[in-house]
Amino acid sequence: MLSLETHNLSHRFSSGQRVLRDINLAVPQGAIYGFLGPNGAGKTTTLRLILGLLKRQEGSITIFGKAFDKSRIDILRRVGSLIESPSVYGHLSAKENLAIFQKVYQCPPANIPHVLDLVGLGDTGRKKASQFSLGMKQRLSIALALLPAPELLILDEPTNGLDPNGIIEMRELLKTLNREHGTTILVSSHLLAEIDKLVTHLGIIHQGELIFQGTLDALKSKQQQTLHIVLEAGDPQAALRLLLDERMEALYTDGHIRLPAMTKTEIAAMNRKLVSAGIEVYAIRPVKNDLESIFIDLVNP
Amino acid sequence: MANAYVVSLQSEWLKKKGSLASWMVVTGAFFTPTIIIIARVVYHERLPALYSSDGFWTLLWRNAWESMAIFLLPLGVILATSLIAQLEYKNNTWKQLHTTPLPLTVIFLSKLTVIAVMMMQFLILFNLGIWLAGVVPRLIIPGVSWPGAIPYDYFLREDLFYFVDCLPIIALQYLLSLHYRNFLVSIGCGFIFWIGALGTLSWKYGFLLPYTYCMFNYLKAGVETKAAVPPVNIHWMALGYFLVFTVAGYYLYITKKEKG
Numbered sequence: 001m002l003s004l005e006t007h008n009l010s011h012r013f014s015s016g017q018r019v020l021r022d023i024n025l026a027v028p029q030g031a032i033y034g035f036l037g038p039n040g041a042g043k044t045t046t047l048r049l050i051l052g053l054l055k056r057q058e059g060s061i062t063i064f065g066k067a068f069d070k071s072r073i074d075i076l077r078r079v080g081s082l083i084e085s086p087s088v089y090g091h092l093s094a095k096e097n098l099a100i101f102q103k104v105y106q107c108p109p110a111n112i113p114h115v116l117d118l119v120g121l122g123d124t125g126r127k128k129a130s131q132f133s134l135g136m137k138q139r140l141s142i143a144l145a146l147l148p149a150p151e152l153l154i155l156d157e158p159t160n161g162l163d164p165n166g167i168i169e170m171r172e173l174l175k176t177l178n179r180e181h182g183t184t185i186l187v188s189s190h191l192l193a194e195i196d197k198l199v200t201h202l203g204i205i206h207q208g209e210l211i212f213q214g215t216l217d218a219l220k221s222k223q224q225q226t227l228h229i230v231l232e233a234g235d236p237q238a239a240l241r242l243l244l245d246e247r248m249e250a251l252y253t254d255g256h257i258r259l260p261a262m263t264k265t266e267i268a269a270m271n272r273k274l275v276s277a278g279i280e281v282y283a284i285r286p287v288k289n290d291l292e293s294i295f296i297d298l299v300n301p
Numbered sequence: 302m303a304n305a306y307v308v309s310l311q312s313e314w315l316k317k318k319g320s321l322a323s324w325m326v327v328t329g330a331f332f333t334p335t336i337i338i339i340a341r342v343v344y345h346e347r348l349p350a351l352y353s354s355d356g357f358w359t360l361l362w363r364n365a366w367e368s369m370a371i372f373l374l375p376l377g378v379i380l381a382t383s384l385i386a387q388l389e390y391k392n393n394t395w396k397q398l399h400t401t402p403l404p405l406t407v408i409f410l411s412k413l414t415v416i417a418v419m420m421m422q423f424l425i426l427f428n429l430g431i432w433l434a435g436v437v438p439r440l441i442i443p444g445v446s447w448p449g450a451i452p453y454d455y456f457l458r459e460d461l462f463y464f465v466d467c468l469p470i471i472a473l474q475y476l477l478s479l480h481y482r483n484f485l486v487s488i489g490c491g492f493i494f495w496i497g498a499l500g501t502l503s504w505k506y507g508f509l510l511p512y513t514y515c516m517f518n519y520l521k522a523g524v525e526t527k528a529a530v531p532p533v534n535i536h537w538m539a540l541g542y543f544l545v546f547t548v549a550g551y552y553l554y555i556t557k558k559e560k561g
Contacts, residue, residue, distance in 0.1 A: 014558075051400045055558045073305075077402040083561075087397040089388065091319050103312040104401045144397060 002062075003029045003152050003184040004050065009059035011045055019045050020208045023059070027152075027186050027201070032178050034199035034216075035188040036295065042208040043188040044084055047156050051081055063152065077105070080150035082158055086137035087144075090130030094121050094140050097129055098147055105148040115143040118173060120166075134161035142170070146177070153177070155187045159194060167191075171198050192295055204295065227261040228287050231270075234280030242277055243270070261286065302404065309403050309411035317415060322384040326423045329377045333365050334430030341438040348438055348445045357448035358435065362456065363519075365431045366463075370519035374463065375498070375512060377423070378470045379491030382416050386478035387487075389561075396561030405555050409479075413547065416471055424460050431456075459518075462536055466514035469542035470494075473511065476550030480557075502528040508535055511542040 004027040011020040020042045027033040037043045048054045050061055052072055061068040063075045088097050098112045116122045119139040124132070129140060138161045145153060153174075159167045171194065177183040189195050195202065202219055204212040212219065232255075233239040240257055243250035248270070251258045262270070267284055274281050317323045341348060351357065389395045398408060432451070439445040473494070477487035494512045501507035502516060508531035517535050520528040531538075 048396075051396075053396055053399055053560050073402045073404065076400055079400070081397075081400045083396050083400075085393060087392060087394040087561075089316060089392050089394060092316070096315065096318065100312045100315045101397075101401065103308050103315065104403060106308060141397075 001029045003027050003031075003064060004186060005062045006046070006050065007060045007062070009046065009049060009056075009061065011042075011049060011054065011057050018208060020049075023205070023208075023210050024213075025050075025203055025210070026213065027184060029184055030178070030182050031201045032174065032185045032187065032199045033201045033203065034195040035186060035203050035205065036190070036192065036195055037188075037205035038190060041205045043205055044156055046205070047081075047083060047154055047186075047188060051079070051083065051154060052076075053083065077148070078151045079154060080145035080148055080152075081154040081156075082141045082145045083154075083156045085160070086134070086141040088129045088132075088137055088140050091128060093126050093128060094124045094132075094143070097140060098143060101144055101147055107148050111147055111149065115146045118146060119143045120169065135163060135166055138162055139166070149181070151182075151184060153183055153185045153187075155185065157189055158187060159189065159191060167194065174198060229259040229262060229267065229284060230287055231257040231259060231284050232282040233257065233274065234282065238277070239274055239279050239281075242274065242279065246270075246273065302407065305403055305407045306411060309407045310414055313411045313415045314418075316388055317385060317419070320384065320388060322381040322419065325377060325381050325384070326419050327426060329373060330423050330426030331430045332373065333369055334427070334434040337361070337364060337434040338437050341434075342441055345438070345442045348442050352439060352445045352448045355449075358451050359455065361435050362431060362459070365427070365434065366459075366519055369427070370463070370515045371499075374467065374515050375470060375495050376492075378420070378467050379474055379488060379495065381419060382471050382474035383478040383484055383487040383491065385416050385419070386412060386475055387484045390482050390484070394561075399560040405560075406551070409551055409554050412479075413471075413475055416475060417468075420464060420467055420471065424464060428456060428460065462518050463515060465536045466518050466539045469511035469514065469539050469546060472543045472546035472550060476546055476553065479550060480553050505529045505532075507531075508533060508538065511539070511546075514539045 004025065006023050006025040009020055009023040009025075010018070012018050023042075023046055025033075025035075025046070035043055035046070045054065049056055050063070050068070052068060056069070064078060066075060068075055088094075089100070092100075094116060095112060098115065099109075102109060102112055113122065116124075119142050121136065121139050121143060124136070129137060132140065138158070142155070142158055145155065155174075158174075159170055162170060174185055174187070175198065178185055187195075187198065196216075199216055201215050202212065203210055231239065231243075231250075236252060236255065236257055240250055240252050243257065243259070249260050259270075271281055271284060341351075354360075389398060399405075435448060439447065470491070474487055474491055477490055478484065481487060494510070498507070498510050498512035498516060501510055502513060502520070507513055507529055508517065514535045517528065517531055521530065521535075
């Protein structure tokens with residue numbers, strides 16, 4: 001069951017520049033879906049289209065099984081969102097900001113102190129939001145998104161402006177919401193390490209195209225497949241010939257030899273053969289492909 | 302829809318709390334009456350004759366409205382309307398507002414209603430200020446008689462006329478400030494239209510300009526001026542312009558491609 005689905009979503013700016021091309025997002029119910037991409041990839045444009053902030057040009061958007069255009073009000077009643085920079089009324093306190101939206105969502109007034117405590121702004125009293133730090137404004141924006149106890153939370157770069165402690169707290173908060181309340185979360189970020197620690201599913205967008213979509217486990221398995229060993233030798237050509245003669249999948253690239261992942265015993269055996277053949281071995285090191293290197297591999301094929 | 306309008310109105314009313322626009326309503330309403338009180342206390346020797354004259358309240362009303370109708374009210378409406386609509390741009394909150402479960406029509410109408418209610422609030426406070434301008438000097442200066450009955454009918458009728466005459470300014474300023482992110486556009490246009498209105502008061506077609514009606518409402522009543530007497534009912538003209546600008550503003554608002 002999908003909470004959110006887009007079908008062939010495409011978008012052009014008024015200048016004619018194409019910013020999104022056939023985006024087919026599939027966010028399963030109960031997932032924490034990381035929407036990853038470099039700056040300018042089209043993450044925010046996609047999220048703004050999903051929330052109706054941009055006029056849809058091509059493709060379709062379905063949330064909770066309903067077409068967004070036909071059921072906008074019903075859908076938005078069940079969605080909390082934070083898009084890009086904080087949006088709060090500077091001349092009002094945190095509580096007053098939330099009271100505005102509590103009226104609109106018609107949720108219980110008790111939600112206000114609850115969400116303020118959740119984001120760590122319970123003690124800001126009458127202090128005006130304009131006097132808040134960027135991190136505090138971001139927390140207040142997250143509190144606004146959480147206020148109606150949404151079934152789907154759409155967060156665009158929610159950790160912007162937060163200090164390391166705040167980032168950890170935010171991650172734990174989102175995990176708790178997902179685990180205890182079953183909230184589906186779509187979170188965009190360029191912080192790969194953060195996404196790695198948070199999400200269950202992932203979509204990677206680059207230059208307006210979705211280049212990967214699946215579970216984090218699927219991506220990790222891809223990561224395993226791309227683990228490799230790098231060999232630096234005094235005479236790399238001779239070393240390459242020897243390794244190929246041994247039927248190893250060696251590849252000469254950028255002054256070193258790249259080999260598939262192997263055990264420590266296999267590495268030691270290979271080293272012995274090279275040394276016995278009179279080839280100087282400077283370094284043999286495994287290259288662990290973290291999410292960052294997979295991401296870079298994906299966006300720079 | 303009706304329920305959405307009520308909750309939206311409540312939330313819009315909360316937003317204006319402590320805003321510059323809400324302070325302008327209060328200070329603007331009491332500005333002229335305060336000046337009148339000070340002037341009357343300073344020139345207190347004229348008060349016994351003034352307070353015993355016929356038509357005291359009508360004269361006080363006209364004194365209070367003189368600067369208000371020509372300068373302060375049109376400029377105040379231009380500023381307050383622009384500030385209310387610009388709250389969302391200034392705080393970067395359009396995107397938050399447009400992702401709430403409210404129809405766009407409701408958002409548009411509730412903001413416009415808040416501005417209209419603020420206008421009424423201003424008129425009530427200004428009437429209170431005029432009453433205080435009549436009562437306070439008498440309390441401070443001894444030997445001044447009570448000036449007689451307040452002509453409520455006249456006050457209420459004139460209040461209604463001024464309210465209606467401001468509606469075109471409200472609607473056009475609202476349209477501009479919803480459409481343009483830069484508040485200087487709406488305020489700048491408002492100033493130009495106001496100056497244009499001042500400049501065309503003596504022109505026989507001056508009544509065609511929607512920013513002239515407050516001024517004409519004051520000047521029409523027999524004060525010696527060079528203003529041309531409008532050959533039409535300016536209050537109906539004001540209502541007509543209000544409807545046209547509101548419909549145009551609504552169309553531009555709902556068809557905007559980017560909503561925050």
